[in-house]
Amino acid sequence: MYSFSIPPRFALTLLAGLLQTVYAHAADDAADASAGPTQTVEIKSTLNTASSSAPSKGSLDARSALSEVSDQFVRDFTSPVADYSQVLQMAPGMFSYSSNGVGLGDNKTTIRGLSDGNSVIAFDGIPFNDTNGVSHHAWVFFPSQFTGGAVIDRSPGSAATIGQATYGGSINLLSRDLDSTQRTSATGSYGTWNTKLVGLEHATGQFGPNGSSNLLINAQKMKSDGYQTYNKQKRDAASLKYRYQLSDDTAITLFSSWLNLTNNTPAIKGVTRANVEQGNYNTLLSGDPTKGNYWGFNFYDISTAFNYLGVTSNLGGGWKLEDKAYVYRYWNKQNYNNSTTVISSSSAVDKLNSYLTKGNLLRLRQESSLGVLRTGVWYDYAKSFRYQIPSDPRTWVNQAAPNFSETYQTTTVQPYVEYEFHVTPALSITPGVKYASYKQDFRHLQDNGGAVGPLGGVYNKTTGVITGGAPFIDNSVKYTDTLPSLDMHYQIAPTWTAYAQIARGDQIPSTGVFDTLGAKVGMVPKATKSTTTQAGTVWQSDKWNLSADIYRIRLDSPYSSSPDPVTGEPVYFLNGKEISQGVETEGTVMLGSGFSLYANATVGTTKYDTGKWVAGAPADTETLSLNYQHAGWNGGVFVKRVGKVYADNGSTHEAFGIDPVTLANLFVNYRLKNPMPFAKLAKLQLGVNNLFNRHSIVDVAAAGTKTSSSAAPSPADLLTVLPERSVSATLTIDF
Numbered sequence: 001m002y003s004f005s006i007p008p009r010f011a012l013t014l015l016a017g018l019l020q021t022v023y024a025h026a027a028d029d030a031a032d033a034s035a036g037p038t039q040t041v042e043i044k045s046t047l048n049t050a051s052s053s054a055p056s057k058g059s060l061d062a063r064s065a066l067s068e069v070s071d072q073f074v075r076d077f078t079s080p081v082a083d084y085s086q087v088l089q090m091a092p093g094m095f096s097y098s099s100n101g102v103g104l105g106d107n108k109t110t111i112r113g114l115s116d117g118n119s120v121i122a123f124d125g126i127p128f129n130d131t132n133g134v135s136h137h138a139w140v141f142f143p144s145q146f147t148g149g150a151v152i153d154r155s156p157g158s159a160a161t162i163g164q165a166t167y168g169g170s171i172n173l174l175s176r177d178l179d180s181t182q183r184t185s186a187t188g189s190y191g192t193w194n195t196k197l198v199g200l201e202h203a204t205g206q207f208g209p210n211g212s213s214n215l216l217i218n219a220q221k222m223k224s225d226g227y228q229t230y231n232k233q234k235r236d237a238a239s240l241k242y243r244y245q246l247s248d249d250t251a252i253t254l255f256s257s258w259l260n261l262t263n264n265t266p267a268i269k270g271v272t273r274a275n276v277e278q279g280n281y282n283t284l285l286s287g288d289p290t291k292g293n294y295w296g297f298n299f300y301d302i303s304t305a306f307n308y309l310g311v312t313s314n315l316g317g318g319w320k321l322e323d324k325a326y327v328y329r330y331w332n333k334q335n336y337n338n339s340t341t342v343i344s345s346s347s348a349v350d351k352l353n354s355y356l357t358k359g360n361l362l363r364l365r366q367e368s369s370l371g372v373l374r375t376g377v378w379y380d381y382a383k384s385f386r387y388q389i390p391s392d393p394r395t396w397v398n399q400a401a402p403n404f405s406e407t408y409q410t411t412t413v414q415p416y417v418e419y420e421f422h423v424t425p426a427l428s429i430t431p432g433v434k435y436a437s438y439k440q441d442f443r444h445l446q447d448n449g450g451a452v453g454p455l456g457g458v459y460n461k462t463t464g465v466i467t468g469g470a471p472f473i474d475n476s477v478k479y480t481d482t483l484p485s486l487d488m489h490y491q492i493a494p495t496w497t498a499y500a501q502i503a504r505g506d507q508i509p510s511t512g513v514f515d516t517l518g519a520k521v522g523m524v525p526k527a528t529k530s531t532t533t534q535a536g537t538v539w540q541s542d543k544w545n546l547s548a549d550i551y552r553i554r555l556d557s558p559y560s561s562s563p564d565p566v567t568g569e570p571v572y573f574l575n576g577k578e579i580s581q582g583v584e585t586e587g588t589v590m591l592g593s594g595f596s597l598y599a600n601a602t603v604g605t606t607k608y609d610t611g612k613w614v615a616g617a618p619a620d621t622e623t624l625s626l627n628y629q630h631a632g633w634n635g636g637v638f639v640k641r642v643g644k645v646y647a648d649n650g651s652t653h654e655a656f657g658i659d660p661v662t663l664a665n666l667f668v669n670y671r672l673k674n675p676m677p678f679a680k681l682a683k684l685q686l687g688v689n690n691l692f693n694r695h696s697i698v699d700v701a702a703a704g705t706k707t708s709s710s711a712a713p714s715p716a717d718l719l720t721v722l723p724e725r726s727v728s729a730t731l732t733i734d735f
Contacts, residue, residue, distance in 0.1 A: 026077040038252035050545035054088040054588035054595040058538040058547025063487040064501045064548040066154040067091040071148045077636050077667045079687050080189040080197050080730045081222050081552035083138040084147050085109050088330040091152045092584040093602035093621055095642050095699045100226040101723045102689050106139045111169050113606030113617030120163030126326050127163040131355045131384040131410050133510040134165035140261050140304045145218050146239045148176040155532045156505025157417040158485045159432030162378040166505035167530045181204035184735040195224035212245040215231030227723035229399030230295035233263045256307045265279035267336040270701030270718025281695045281721045284385040297337035297393035305329045318367040327358045337393045348393035380412040399464030408442040426491040438508045445472045446517050451561040452517040473519045479527045481506045500535040518638045522569035528556035546587035553580040580606040594630030612653035618643040635668040641676050645698040655709040656700045664691040681734040693725040
């Protein structure tokens, strides 16, 4: 069986070769640089440099494999209805799909072959995620109009990287920059599937005494019929960012966002293989109320809010403080019929998944001639309420006993400290350590056997009523980890740096640990851990922006359980280890006459220690884009290719093989200054997603039978398929 392995000697040799290749291009620029090789030179971005033109780029300050996605990419090269997953598409090894159309479905982002729930996603440094498992919902948090780019660290990061899933990497979404002058922007967009968006944005610019205040407000309304049949979407959202310069040394920032999404997305989201083979790529729900998949039996109503108050202050003596107090809310009320064919008094599910999270993130930094001390503590408290109750989809009259009903609290505390030693003016070494503590307190109500069972009572399947027994049961669990990190950063030349890193990450277990009969567990699991080793280099000039890295990650596999032979209680155990390893590169080159070329590639493997591929992990991903910018014109063609992946069938790995997927998008923008006496600027955008109208199968959402596979496919297999080509036209006028 083929395996991919990077021996340490080979890794060093390959990295040296990469450095030599970069140096060959950099020699002339470095020789002419006025600063010596031990100085740090700030690369100033202008409209005609590789750094400013790059959709995604490495950083000369990077201490790990890091990419920065620009605000310009978000503004000009994503659909106006896009969610934040589209912002992340350009970085190496990252991809996601939305089968109902861009911004019209709850899609997940894969990073280095690891799924969405294996990584931290944060907004302005504040992690956010579901509380029953570390997963994220791109369709209801931070649409593209709220987002000003992203910083993607494809590693556990340093000790200062916080979150409940540093296991796979960390993504930091950035809020929009505040304008220096006043502006009001009105946006209207119309596209395929009757997709409409109207938005209004107002930037005050600096105002108040000495220009100490600045405010940005955004509001939008979106409606779409969606690509899939009867999968309609409606989204209303608003955000506010305010900054007050209290003094020369202290600033206060307030951010607040709100979003409400209603739609008719079912719990069973795939298209049957039988339909796909007949060329029906979008058959999902029915307009017939006598059928189990009637659209009126399937609907979401989701509201989210995200708020923080931040303070940054220069305390003197080299000390700087950053503190953010925050609160965010997720409320997902979902109703769905649990069968595409059956309609009965218990065939549907009345579901709620809700949580309110509060916390504080304190960071302190002290600079001296010896180096930089970074320390701080993250405190996060989440209170959650979840239930699922059998119901009648025709009346939504619920049965008495739920499938499960639970409340729980999650308390996370992560203090950290690291010190960046300036060994020489060019070399810094940063050791650090983080302590991670996760405590969860559960209350499970008695149920019909879907989770903890009737707790000593008797469940009547006919009436749906539980007689007797304990009304609830309480449990508590605590996970703790000590996570060290060590990295080295070396400045080879003013525009050329290299780094090496080894770091530990972890991931909190799902709350499903106690979803067993009587909530009895013989041995609870521990947080899963990862160890990442990587080395890389970044080089920048006006015409080139290049980065490359080599990585190897050793990860704990997910847990399984088996009954204790004496007590019969489940005992959790790791399935083994996973190894993810490979080579990544990305870069932009200025071609002249307004053209630039961007490309990235990741080649590697993500496998279990048995040699089998982890589901959804490709052997390679590639991105290529040709961009043009001149006068009022700005455009780009972006092509993403994801290599072959495998999907599991229950406990069988590599049951399904999924062919490589190539997806191309086109965006053309034209800006016209002072188009009318009352307008400062008009911007017209034409966007085309899935330019070549591919209907590629990208995943197997669910196997139709227990033995279904690529060798023996079932017509009932549920497949995830790319939506057809979509076109949008958007006009924005600034006043």
